[in-house]
Amino acid sequence: MTKQIWLNLPVKNIEKSKQFFSSIGFSFNEEYSNGHSACMLVGDKNFVVMLFEETMFASFVQNTIADTQTHSEMLISIEAESRQEVEELAQKVNEAGGVVFAKPAENQGWMYGCGFSDLDGHRWNVLFMDYAKLKR
Missing domain, CATH: 3.10.180.10 (2,3-Dihydroxybiphenyl 1,2-Dioxygenase, domain 1)
Incomplete structure (x- = not known):
């Protein structure tokens, strides 16, 4: 399909x-x-x-386009290859004029990520996921 x-x-x-x-x-x-x-x-x-x-x-x-300053239409998630890549991307976002709304941090013991908004307010989530630490 x-x-x-x-x-x-x-x-x-x-x-x-x-x-x-x-x-x-x-x-x-x-x-x-x-x-x-x-x-x-x-x-x-x-x-x-x-x-x-x-x-x-x-x-x-x-339809009306969402006002990304007051509403989120979605969270776009992308995978990073390492914790360092998450930190580097957060720095690049700041330098390029974006907004890091969630600084790089560990989440749930097996993910490390950050959240940023692009120039138009679309929200992105960057995650390094250490599957070996995932509790199933």
Whole structure:
């Protein structure tokens, strides 16, 4: 049935968003990007996150876009390879103008992560998961 899943996010400024995400380590497929949208690739399997200017996004969803300053529409989680990678990403987010709303810390004894908001207030969760410590 499905071949792939994409995440679509509204952004106020495509170029600023591309600059932010590039500076924290993400790449873009320019073949599927233009002045109103950008195709961001996440992870080894190149999970696609499409960034769309808000007016274009609104025309797709035919609904009001959530105010990310007062509401969360979702939490986007990505896996890190180490505790150090979590800490480095948090530092890059701060330097790039994002907001680290949850500083790097251990969670539940087997996860280490942080939470950040991008330039448009979308919330991201970065986790290193030590499965050997997971109590089943």
